[in-house]
Amino acid sequence: MKKSTTLLFILFNVIYFFIDYVLVTILPNPLLFGWLPLQLYILLFFPVIAAIVWGLYFHAFFNTQGHVK
Numbered sequence: 001m002k003k004s005t006t007l008l009f010i011l012f013n014v015i016y017f018f019i020d021y022v023l024v025t026i027l028p029n030p031l032l033f034g035w036l037p038l039q040l041y042i043l044l045f046f047p048v049i050a051a052i053v054w055g056l057y058f059h060a061f062f063n064t065q066g067h068v069k
Contacts, residue, residue: 001061
């Protein structure tokens with residue numbers, strides 16, 4: 001696996017966890033669509049994006065592990 005891909009994955013996780021644990025607590029909490037708080041939106045839907053990125057990364061990682069069956 002390319003080093004740049006690994007660095008991007010690490011950078012994505014640092015930004016994701018910063019948003020998830022620090023920024024969410026600082027942000028104001030307006031209502032979206034008239035009923036959904038912004039913090040709840042971030043905590044509900046950002047993990048879906050993170051799960052997709054993690055799945056793609058680990059799929060690519062395990063494709064490079066030919067000696068492991």
